[in-house]
Amino acid sequence: MERTERPSRRSSAQLRRRAAARLVGLAGVLTASALVSATQEPVEQIVIGGVTPRFAVPDCVVRQGDERSRSACATISQVLRNDLRFEGLFQFVPDSLLSAIPPLHPEAPRFEDWRGIGARILVVTRAEVAGADLTVEVRVYFVDSGQTMLARRYSGRADNPRVFAHQASDDIMTLTQYKGVARTRIAYCSDRDADAKSRAKELYIVDYDGFNPRRVTVNNSLNILPVWSPDGASLAYVSYRGGGPLVYLARIFEGRSVANLTGERGDSQAFSPAFSPDGRRLAFASNRAGSMDVWIAGADGADQRRLTTTPAKDTAPCWSPTAQEIAFTSDRAGTPQIWIMDSEGLNVRRLTTIGGYNDGCAWNPSKQFSEIAYTARLEAGGFDIAVIDLATRQVRQLTQGRGSCEYPSWAPNGRHLVFSCRRGTRWELAIADREGRSTQTLATGPGNNVQPDWGP
Amino acid sequence: MLSLRFRRRLLLILAGALAAGCGGARRPPVLSAPPGPATPIEDKAVPSTTLEEGPDLRAVEGEGAAGLDLPTGDLEGGPLANIHFDYDSAALTDEARSTLEKHALWLQSHREATVTVEGHCDERGTVEYNLALGEQRSRAARDYLVTLGVAASRLRTVSYGKERPLDPASTEEAWARNRRAHFAVSR
Numbered sequence: 325m326e327r328t329e330r331p332s333r334r335s336s337a338q339l340r341r342r343a344a345a346r347l348v349g350l351a352g353v354l355t356a357s358a359l360v361s362a363t364q365e366p367v368e369q370i371v372i373g374g375v376t377p378r379f380a381v382p383d384c385v386v387r388q389g390d391e392r393s394r395s396a397c398a399t400i401s402q403v404l405r406n407d408l409r410f411e412g413l414f415q416f417v418p419d420s421l422l423s424a425i426p427p428l429h430p431e432a433p434r435f436e437d438w439r440g441i442g443a444r445i446l447v448v449t450r451a452e453v454a455g456a457d458l459t460v461e462v463r464v465y466f467v468d469s470g471q472t473m474l475a476r477r478y479s480g481r482a483d484n485p486r487v488f489a490h491q492a493s494d495d496i497m498t499l500t501q502y503k504g505v506a507r508t509r510i511a512y513c514s515d516r517d518a519d520a521k522s523r524a525k526e527l528y529i530v531d532y533d534g535f536n537p538r539r540v541t542v543n544n545s546l547n548i549l550p551v552w553s554p555d556g557a558s559l560a561y562v563s564y565r566g567g568g569p570l571v572y573l574a575r576i577f578e579g580r581s582v583a584n585l586t587g588e589r590g591d592s593q594a595f596s597p598a599f600s601p602d603g604r605r606l607a608f609a610s611n612r613a614g615s616m617d618v619w620i621a622g623a624d625g626a627d628q629r630r631l632t633t634t635p636a637k638d639t640a641p642c643w644s645p646t647a648q649e650i651a652f653t654s655d656r657a658g659t660p661q662i663w664i665m666d667s668e669g670l671n672v673r674r675l676t677t678i679g680g681y682n683d684g685c686a687w688n689p690s691k692q693f694s695e696i697a698y699t700a701r702l703e704a705g706g707f708d709i710a711v712i713d714l715a716t717r718q719v720r721q722l723t724q725g726r727g728s729c730e731y732p733s734w735a736p737n738g739r740h741l742v743f744s745c746r747r748g749t750r751w752e753l754a755i756a757d758r759e760g761r762s763t764q765t766l767a768t769g770p771g772n773n774v775q776p777d778w779g780p
Numbered sequence: 781m782l783s784l785r786f787r788r789r790l791l792l793i794l795a796g797a798l799a800a801g802c803g804g805a806r807r808p809p810v811l812s813a814p815p816g817p818a819t820p821i822e823d824k825a826v827p828s829t830t831l832e833e834g835p836d837l838r839a840v841e842g843e844g845a846a847g848l849d850l851p852t853g854d855l856e857g858g859p860l861a862n863i864h865f866d867y868d869s870a871a872l873t874d875e876a877r878s879t880l881e882k883h884a885l886w887l888q889s890h891r892e893a894t895v896t897v898e899g900h901c902d903e904r905g906t907v908e909y910n911l912a913l914g915e916q917r918s919r920a921a922r923d924y925l926v927t928l929g930v931a932a933s934r935l936r937t938v939s940y941g942k943e944r945p946l947d948p949a950s951t952e953e954a955w956a957r958n959r960r961a962h963f964a965v966s967r
Binding site for chain 1: 821822823824825826896905906907908909911912913915916919936937938939940943944
């Protein structure tokens with residue numbers, strides 16, 4: 325992953341306060357919502373086994389000195405460190421101090437050495453390539469007591485050592501209360517395959533760290549708005565390959581797909597498919613009743629029901645983590661805003677009150693947080709990613725000075741988001757934590773890369 | 781030197797105390813007790829996931845596009861001129877109405893022709909709301925043609941939102957060109 329600038333927290337806070345001041349000036353009297361600095365919330369304190377986890381992740385050790393094992397080892401170290409850092413929960417002993425330690429004996433680490441450089445948790449990795457197979461051993465120790473917290477041996481094909489490191493990172497994350505994201509993937513839409521004639525947009529999936537982009541659709545048409553099914557086996561998306569926009573469901577690892585999942589007839593069109601958290605239902609937008617409305621159906625397309633009934637434009641639904649409610653975009657009050665209704669279409673009420681253009685809701689899937697991300701026009705000339713807290717109605721702006729950013733999607737554990745930004749001429753994916761810190765571009769290849777969906 | 785058992789109990793107490801002590805909305809996640817010293821190593825097979833490129837292509841080969849030309853090749857040529865819209869609006873301007881009246885006449889004298897009315901937006905809105913606005917624009921144009929006597933069965937609508945701009949530039953001129961309804965004729 326490329327890292328762009330990491331502004332100091334103070335300057336970000338200053339920028340946000342300035343932005344907030346401008347906004348108050350523009351908006352006049354604010355209602356219950358208020359724009360607040362994202363950095364007012366305390367940094368999360370994480371504790372493992374009574375200690376603040378300060379990790380030492382020394383280089384992976386090979387069993388045999390062959391080139392393939394060494395290479396696999398080097399990849400595993402790099403990816404594992406990257407994955408653990410990304411989670412944003414742990415401190416790390418600086419690499420420079422690691423090199424001051426005598427060579428690691430993986431069977432019997434000298435814990436006093438590690439204690440001496442301030443490590444509280446030691447992660448020891450060993451790798452061996454034999455033929456087409458790779459075996460990796462990971463042990464995680466409390467340095468103070470020497471006790472083992474985790475001991476795993478991973479075996480599989482040697483052609484992709486990154487997967488081993490991602491697995492290890494997720495397993496280490498089981499020591500916390502959070503599910504790791506190292507094995508997650510992001511689906512998105514790219515025009516890299518277009519030529520002047522086709523102007524195609526095709527769907528891709530990529531590892532959360534930007535590696536291994538793989539093309540999913542090959543139909544030389546417009547394919548947009550991909551969403552993962554909660555089981556990670558399918559993508560629902562909108563394709564124009566049959567003429568007009570319809571929802572398709574593709575079981576992407578089996579090569580099977582279902583056309584027109586929402587059963588549009590005549591020339592009605594469907595957009596914005598969204599699976600309920602249990603994968604059993606699908607919300608979507610359709611114009612079959614005249615104007616664009618939010619509908620729901622079973623995930624197989626059966627039992628369809630219209631949820632919104634206004635002549636206004638109602639679209640872009642997103643589910644609450646309990647599936648009891650659906651947020652969506654509506655311009656029934658004059659401008660596009662985020663509204664909420666229950667999953668029967670009742671109790672419709674407006675959520676966003678700041679800004680004149682809000683769209684593209686994404687409800688944080690973690691039950692630990694109660695907030696919705698969306699695309700907001702907070703400053704003139706573009707969009708930014710905003711998050712509204714459902715209890716306090718406070719809005720925090722996550723992006724600033726990255727050009728125009730839109731289309732947020734939450735990681736499954738609700739601690740990070742992916743979205744798309746255009747600074748200059750090209751749209752690229754970017755990732756930030758839910759406080760808007762550690763924002764990084766996710767380089768996934770050429771072309772304009774948009775409409776990301778963070779999957780399992 | 782503290783015994784192992786005492787140390788473990790101490791860790792548990794500390795862990796509990798830390799958990800109880802943080803009274804804020806967020807309780808720090810705590811592992812209650814580390815596993816014992818002789819932890820056996822657990823074996824785990826790492827699955828390999830392969831994605832064959834182009835599963836969708838295989839899936840749709842053999843399905844013909846249902847008689848309708850994909851409006852991708854013809855980049856806005858054709859006998860019926862585009863109409864344009866004001867920013868963030870689906871209202872028909874006087875000029876648009878005048879153009880649509882000409883289209884209605886043309887369709888009267890070309891009775892075999894059917895038309896896909898495409899609704900498009902400029903890049904300055906968001907993806908999803910623009911798809912809805914494009915739908916509204918195409919429907920406005922289609923509905924007006926119907927009031928002018930064109931049979932509804934000859935007209936279909938498709939929204940492209942901002943996904944298919946005519947002009948990729950970021951200028952007022954390009955944006956004005958992109959806020960359009962296009963009429964793709966099939967005969």
